[in-house]
Amino acid sequence: MVDSWRLLIQHKTGFGYAGKVGSSYNEARMSPRNEPRQAVLETRVEVWPPAHTHRYEDYWGTQVTALDVHSPHDHLSVTATSTVETLPPGDLIEPGGGADWAELAVPDNVDRWYELLLPTPRTALDEELTALAESIRGAHATPHAAAMALCEQIRAEVAYTAGATGVQTDAVQAWRQRQGVCQDISHLVVGLLRTMGVPARYVSGYLHPSSSAEIGDDVVGQSHAWVEWWVGRWTAYDPTNGVPVGARHVVVGRGREYGDVPPLKGVYSGPANTGQSVEVTITRLR
Template identity: 40%
Template sequence: MSRLKVVHSLEFVYDRPAQASYNEVRIFPVQELDQTVLASSLTLDPPMPVRSSTDGFGNTVGEFELLQPHTRMSLTAETVVAVQREEIRPPVISVADVVERTVKTMDLAETVVQTKLTEPPEDVAKIAASLMQPEDTNASARAIAERIGADIEYVTGVTTVHSSAADVWELRRGVCQDIAHVTLGALRSVGIPARYVSGYLHPSLEPQLGQTVPGEAHAWVEWFAGRWVGFDPTNSLPIGERHVVVGRGRDYGDVPPLRGVFDGDSSSRLEASVTVTLLA
């Protein structure tokens, strides 16, 4: 088991005063069987009340508005999470059985539908089909995820949050979000239910106790093979105790860390940082 402290800071800076802003944040780690939230706080500057709700995917959403002129707005979320996670080894189940179960279950059916961000180009779908082991959904999904992760180079600054799987595949470069989208498109193209996961990752393979390091707002995938299995295609490894789950959805658009609008004719700049500390 690992105990991690995650500090996620976001700041909006406007070149001219915004008259008001309305915002949603999805930066709170989830409470689930292998992940326990021990402490959590959100600090806003200027101070303002925060409403908490749950979206249609079960993610915790913080909502707040600033109804006065402002040139900056910042927030800092601090969370301590205990993670006790082992690699999931699901029972062998055929793709046909998974497909049959999918058409009978609304939650699964939603995760095989492609979105604008995950729709795969033809050659990605062909690669996925070529890696299929019809009697073993989990082995098929892992082979696909490993292949997509190997074929896309991790490079920052070449894509945006609006880049589609087709855009990324053409470049063969992108960040974790992009690699997750291409992987989702490949998995869904062969009928395997798959969902996007947002969260955090401690960047060190051997974290040092008590050392605070720059962390990562990270993204990976989960596929359904009789049960949900998490895999990080960017780093080609199963989800482990360095991963902290924040939210799940069909693609990035369902779980952005911050979504908002403001009233004014100024432009804005977003600055973000994440730090992670192994506490135990």
């Protein structure tokens, strides 16, 4: 029997300002997606002060709630509440399985995934990391085996340290200090995979922190990031925790890097921003 989970996720975030803001324009990427390994039973986004909102799907397939506020306000609060049914990892690829190096280099495949083979500001590598990518590629017969070995090495060498970095930190910085958060570890893995010639994308979502969660308990959850790579088909892996993506993971969006999927971003007219607040609560319902 498949052990599915049902998760209730409440994600509260927003900005404070040093005075009254006349107007603000924002985009929230906080609504999970319907896809084969998760079913969204309910999702809603609430905004304070009241805002004009509309929803659309962006270039990468992420659900976006666009909102603009035209009344004076000194803070903006956005709360996304979702109920999602999730499944454990499915048909996992064996280390020696998937497409081979020659298949990834076929021009049609390179052209198909071109945007996911290019470096971005947060995933670009230096000479040391480029050499690391080349050595890992050379040591493994298949791209999937190389990807798994890469995740293991990054997890062993880069310590997960809350607060060690910020949203602007790039892969090179995280590698040099050998510490970071899930965003940094995912950027490192994505950048190294692309340098090896493996199409890779950054995934943003949520993670329930406990594999033995009690039904009905509210816990402090996490906005989380992991990676997917293409070796004939897409496969997902959480390099921060060293596990396949499963029932504890909820996908919100995908892109080239964090800059494509920030939970909340926007522009405004008025005094200085005094900071952003974030609070995620996750409850296992069954």
